[in-house]
Amino acid sequence: MRKTYRYTFNYSNKKDIVCPNCKQKTFTPLLDLRTFQIDARFGLCNRREKCGYSNFPKSNRASERYFNKQQTTLPADNIKVWARREPFTENLLEPRFTQIEPYPGCKAIQRLSIQQLVTLINHFPEVPDKRLQLNILKGKYHSRTEGAFCENPGNYLFFDIDLNTEKQKNLWLLRPSERNKVREILEEDALFVCDTWGGGLCGLLWVNDFNFSNDQKQTHKAIATEIYHLIEDYVEFLTCIKINFDLMQGTFRQVRYFCKQKNKISLNMLPTKFYYDIGVYIEDFYADMNLLAAKEKYELELKSRKK
Numbered sequence: 001m002r003k004t005y006r007y008t009f010n011y012s013n014k015k016d017i018v019c020p021n022c023k024q025k026t027f028t029p030l031l032d033l034r035t036f037q038i039d040a041r042f043g044l045c046n047r048r049e050k051c052g053y054s055n056f057p058k059s060n061r062a063s064e065r066y067f068n069k070q071q072t073t074l075p076a077d078n079i080k081v082w083a084r085r086e087p088f089t090e091n092l093l094e095p096r097f098t099q100i101e102p103y104p105g106c107k108a109i110q111r112l113s114i115q116q117l118v119t120l121i122n123h124f125p126e127v128p129d130k131r132l133q134l135n136i137l138k139g140k141y142h143s144r145t146e147g148a149f150c151e152n153p154g155n156y157l158f159f160d161i162d163l164n165t166e167k168q169k170n171l172w173l174l175r176p177s178e179r180n181k182v183r184e185i186l187e188e189d190a191l192f193v194c195d196t197w198g199g200g201l202c203g204l205l206w207v208n209d210f211n212f213s214n215d216q217k218q219t220h221k222a223i224a225t226e227i228y229h230l231i232e233d234y235v236e237f238l239t240c241i242k243i244n245f246d247l248m249q250g251t252f253r254q255v256r257y258f259c260k261q262k263n264k265i266s267l268n269m270l271p272t273k274f275y276y277d278i279g280v281y282i283e284d285f286y287a288d289m290n291l292l293a294a295k296e297k298y299e300l301e302l303k304s305r306k307k
Contacts, residue, residue, distance in 0.1 A: 009237055010038055019045040021053035028237075030056075044237055052084045056233050079278050081226045086273045088191070088206065090114065096154035098141040100255070103131045108141045114156075114204075118192060118267050126260040130197045134258040147214035147253035155210045157224055157274075158256040159190070159231075160246040163199040172241050173199055181239050189231070189272035197259045202249075207274045217252035223276045224250025230274075 010031040017040060019027040029043040045053040090096075095111035099120070112120065117136065124134045137145060139153035163173040172178040183201060186193045193203040205227065212220045228245035235243050248254060 022051040160249040
């Protein structure tokens, strides 16, 4: 059964609505299919490079959508994400990834910079079994590769779009015109995009201040989920193609597999940088958990110590 959405883009009068950010009449709003009224709070600015403003209602994608604050969960509706195109400024030579042994091994082989990772992917040979693919973890690991031993994971996020014919998932990947259309959009936004063993697409995104530790893995996954949903909505807006990211790729310690590429990949030096905001909602979070008084007392103690 085809899913029915509450909102759709309203293209009829998009030239008449002012963007809340750049104040130009370039805003495409959403139409609420329950009331058949335009909801000007939500939509997308068509001046992607010069403005890039977007605001979408939260979908009901249930149990994955939460984040963790000191082992206490908060709904991910309190996480806001946005993006804009920026020159890539991370250190190209600093190790931020670790190659590990193919399954079932888990020992670290070598630590890689993003430039070294791209080179390794381009020169990776064809292998007879998908279990022998190139296995990469985000972050620096030494001998042990459990999440607790991760150092400096960096401001990166892998993504994965699986083709699953049994579950009727991402079947557009089988249609070359649609596949190329989506890949072109992803290549503009991502640091690089690769083909996967099963016919899907994967790649690497750039996220501001995403250097979380293993103790913050729930926060990491919740923010990653919101970023994936933002891209899904954006691609659907541009192409009318509904894509579905593998949300498990957004977990803190999730191996990314790379196979031999038909065409060499290159590093995008003008990618889209993704931002998130959770701090605006922290006061509501503490109030809901009856911890606001304790938080205020702690802040007062810090101020008294500084004096």
